Amino acid sequence: MRLILDLAVTHIAGRGRQTLVAIIGVAVGVGFSIAMAALMQGGQDDFVEQLINTMPHVQITDEHRTPPRQPAEEVFDTVAISGLRPRDDRRGIINPTAALTWLNGWVPGRLAQSLKTQGVIRYSSRDIGASIIGVDPEIEQGVSPIVDDFRAGSFAGLRAGGNNIIIGDTMAGRLGAGLGDTITAVSSNGQSRNFQIVGLFHTGTTARDEGEAYVLLKNAQILSERANAINEIWIKLDDPNTAPTVAHRAEAELGYKAVAWQEANEAILEALVIRNIIMYTVVAAIMLVAGFGIFNIISTITHEKARDIAILKSLGFREHDMRRLFLIEGVAIGAAGSAIGWLLGFLLVYALAQVRFELAATGREMTRLPIAWSILHYLLAAGFALASAAVAGYLPARRAAKLNPVDIIRGAT
């Protein structure tokens, strides 16, 4: 085995410049693959993170996936009945305390209950429809996606005496109201109450900035005349990836619709999968090109070394030895290229991470390119390179092994 290795090293070393070109070919392929993977993955992670941050990981609402069966259907099971008038069930999550206690027992993350009701915000003869959301300020701090988006005030402001409300800045603009002004909230039940604006937020999502108003849970319950009721439980998990399992278990136990963020954004995640497929295709294509470089040099070596192959075979080397010899040469070039490619890839990624640019849309924020550092990218690129090197080395190796020494010895004489 050492002997085959010695022969391989001699062959490769004997073709210094060509070998170098092949190695550089592989290295550039590996390096750029790594850099591209880091960029693509980084962009994706950044995107998913923003996606995750703007919404609860699991959202449990008082809805059901299938309409509840009506009493008449329960009794007359075999008869299809149409035109039944649905019974008016009590709305909201039944027995919320028990549900929350149960969830708190096993969910790895934080919970927040809220009561969302539809209503109208009224100020100086302007009406704007809004979701009025009753929350517990302390708990909401740890769960709500808008905590970081406050322009003025904070959730804590809700606590400070009197009836307080937090609205989006777009809504405030449309109402013509500002911090400290008193607005009127009217619920769909016809209840109305005055609230003082203690906070303004700006999330960048218009639907939210224009259509959400936060009040104390107690106030929301009064507005909708549903004492102690809640109709939404938001869960912020320690690990967002566990959301589907948590949602599944919660839904199975509680019977209410529990939606994981993955389910809510299925289309976007599918698009990301397609992006990944494109990325790996490009990486594979780069490696294919590098593979041709290796194929080229191993082919050249086998041609030039046809005489040596004949000599070695006449001495008593087997076809198997010859195949292995040239396969090793191919893989050695692939391995050397991968090693240099790792360094190149690392430097490229490092350089990309230094790039800073201005967001054109707002012109305010300076952003860095989102870069993902992952050992997986390095292993993957090297794996691709070695695999293509093995294939590129194997084809000429097989041909070389099949050479008949007699043909070459005759040719030489």
Place this chain on the structure above:
Amino acid sequence: MTVLIEAENLTRILPETVPVTLVKDVSLSIGEKEFVAVTGPSGSGKSSLLYLLGLLDHPTNGTLKIDGNDTGPMNETERARTRLAMLGFVFQFHFLLPEFTVRDNVEIPMRKLGRLSRPQMRVRATELLESLGLEGHLDKLPEQLSGGQRQRVAVARSLANDPPIVLADEPTGSLDTKNSDQVFHILETLVRERGKTVIAVTHDVEMAARMDRQIHLVDGSIEKS
């Protein structure tokens, strides 16, 4: 006398559009310590016969036994193994590996066989080369040697694994008279002093006459003498 090579009706036909018969119905038996010349005009199949005997080529017909073992049913690995341990080759051109030193070239067959330890291989290669008058050239590359010296290295390499049979294909074909004599003398010594069987293809009638036995080929067949 032990029979080392026994061939019966060896035939080699190249399967071209018009089949070319290289060797036709050759039967021979060669024993230990024989010094055999294979002669004949060019194109008579001398070299082809040698390649068949050396397991470099497959006969189209006929059987070949080396040291009593039928080579017909052998697979590629067994044939390679037999070449490695039983047969040594010397060609018209030295056919040394150009990137390796003289001593490394001699060690390569030993390393392939793996019977000795590395230091033993080194000692044996050195001894072989020195016995052929190559002391002082051990660490040179083949291209730094003269034609006669290279051919002597090739002889040393053929003896690396101490095979009982040495096959030589026009070993002096590319050498001048002085070097030819030297190489011939070495081959003779192999038979007389080391007890090898040497089969040499040559078109040099005078040289053939100095060997123990002559096999004369005409159009691929042995000419009865």
